[in-house]
């Protein structure tokens with residue numbers, strides 16, 4: 274089981290400097306095992322998106338440590354040179370809004386990532402269709418994104434996040450646009466993915482319908498994470514009840 | 516890998532085609548502009564070619580007969596003809612004026628040619644209809660660009676001429692079609708005043724005591740006669756004998772006749788270097804402006820097309836697309852726009868060129884240069900958009 278999973282220690286992120294500085298993350302501690310789907314819940318402005326951006330290597334944290342499996346990618350500074358390749362090969366993103374590429378059809382939106390990684394077009398499309406089938410949008414495979422409903426777009430975006438079988442997936446409100454049946458289906462797919470490919474998945478959500486499905490949930494408040502210990506109790510990083 | 520640029524173009528082809536057509540019309544204007552310049556140069560060359568001369572003998576210290584006015588006595592050609600190496604020498608007059616034909620008037624260059632045989636310098640080398648001038652008065656051979664037909668009568672000053680022959684591509688350096696008439700008529704046309712002016716001049720001469728002397732009875736008549744005839748021509752066209760160098764023959768004429776002589780190369784330099792130099796600069800300025808305008812338009816279009824895709828570019832970057840891939844997508848689109856524009860421009864120019872009143876000569880090498888200029892402009896113009904695209908923060912794709 275080693276070589277995968279997510280480990281975050283004392284991660285801090287400060288936006289801006291001086292009087293305008295905002296401390297978005299104040300020491301985040303988190304562990305996600307391979308094959309695990311964890312929820313991340315917190316009020317607006319608590320730092321959820323900031324955490325995903327740091328982990329997704331699109332913004333640089335201020336200090337702390339992040340590791341994907343054995344590989345330390347950040348320790349008070351980036352430890353990998355090619356963040357772009359890191360994102361492409363190791364991290365799957367599912368956003369709040371689908372952000373599909375409007376000039377590519379559904380299949381190619383999903384197949385683009387493997388193509389960018391150098392996989393032949395046919396193979397990339399085969400993988401895409403496979404995932405689209407799993408997400409129940411294969412009937413729209415040749416449609417342009419603008420012709421899809423919001424929920425269909427979101428499922429295509431999820432397929433895109435999963436297609437490279439990345440060891441970690443970061444999902445920001447992936448079910449916001451879906452009805453409860455489909456929302457639960459999405460979580461089930463993520464869980465299948467997680468157990469099948471040992472993927473570590475973090476799902477940021479407000480969605481009451483899906484919160485109970487997570488075996489483990491982190492809460493974040495003012496840039497500090499707490500792990501839920503059942504019955505509404507939270508543990509801080511030192512393992513104390515708060 | 517699929518072509519992102521190509522897919523985007525297919526997706527929003529309407530936008531591309533319309534901006535391509537807009538750009539194309541601009542490129543078309545640019546190509547026509549270059550064609551206008553080429554046409555001017557070609558008109559000049561054709562003028563020299565069709566004159567059939569190896570040497571132009573003109574008034575001393577002038578750049579005549581095309582770039583400056585020049586006048587010579589019409590009997591000088593005999594002494595030129597006697598010079599060693601001269602095969603043929605013929606007087607010629609040039610006069611640009613409006614020619615009347617059935618209430619219509621056409622701007623034309625009246626060329627006065629000496630009677631002689633076909634092939635004499637100054638004569639139209641070939642006709643497309645009718646015959647050459649055979650009588651020494653009141654016959655004309657006109658370029659078809661005048662719109663005249665065989666048998667038409669045209670009024671030049673006070674005289675009426677019958678069009679007996681038609682020729683083509685006989686134009687002045689300004690592009691005006693030529694009308695050939697007998698030399699004597701042309702000399703008269705150059706000099707001829709209206710009746711009032713003649714009466715006026717006669718009266719003045721009569722009143723001048725220096726000319727009207729009671730003791731010298733023939734003087735007044737002689738003076739009046741000399742005032743009302745024209746024995747000047749504008750140039751002598753010389754063809755040299757085989758085996759002689761135009762330079763040597765020319766030098767002899769300069770030495771013995773005290774006239775100015777130009778050979779073909781010099782004449783071309785005068786026409787292109789002096790006569791149309793200002794027009795050429797004018798056109799050059801236009802070409803520069805059009806290039807700048809095209810570049811601005813391409814830059815603006817590519818910039819807005821890229822602006823519209825800022826979110827997708829952020830997503831592409833987040834997903835790990837290399838900067839190179841994104842930059843080449845934008846550049847390919849700029850180049851595609853340039854290619855569409857050039858194709859439209861080339862077609863427009865080809866169809867529009869014959870509609871212009873003056874000769875527009877589209878030279879393939881100009882099109883080639885234009886094509887590469889368009890590509891360079893498009894690539895440069897895309898750099899602004901590329902710079903912006905590379906600055907896009909992939910974090911934007913994640914949002915709040």
Ligand SMILES: Nc1ncnc2c1ncn2[C@@H]1O[C@H](COP(=O)(O)OP(=O)(O)OP(=O)(O)O)[C@@H](O)[C@H]1O
Nearest residue numbers: 288289295297316317318319320321322323324915
């Ligand atoms: N680029 C930025 N510059 C400065 N401050 C920022 C920036 N991005 C976020 N912040 C601040 O950091 C804090 C955490 O923001 P973040 O976007 O992580 O919240 P969130 O938990 O995702 O909220 P929401 O549930 O509303 O999406 C907020 O106070 C926010 O104002």
Ligand SMILES: [Mg+2]
Nearest residue numbers: 321322914915
């Ligand atoms: Mg957020």
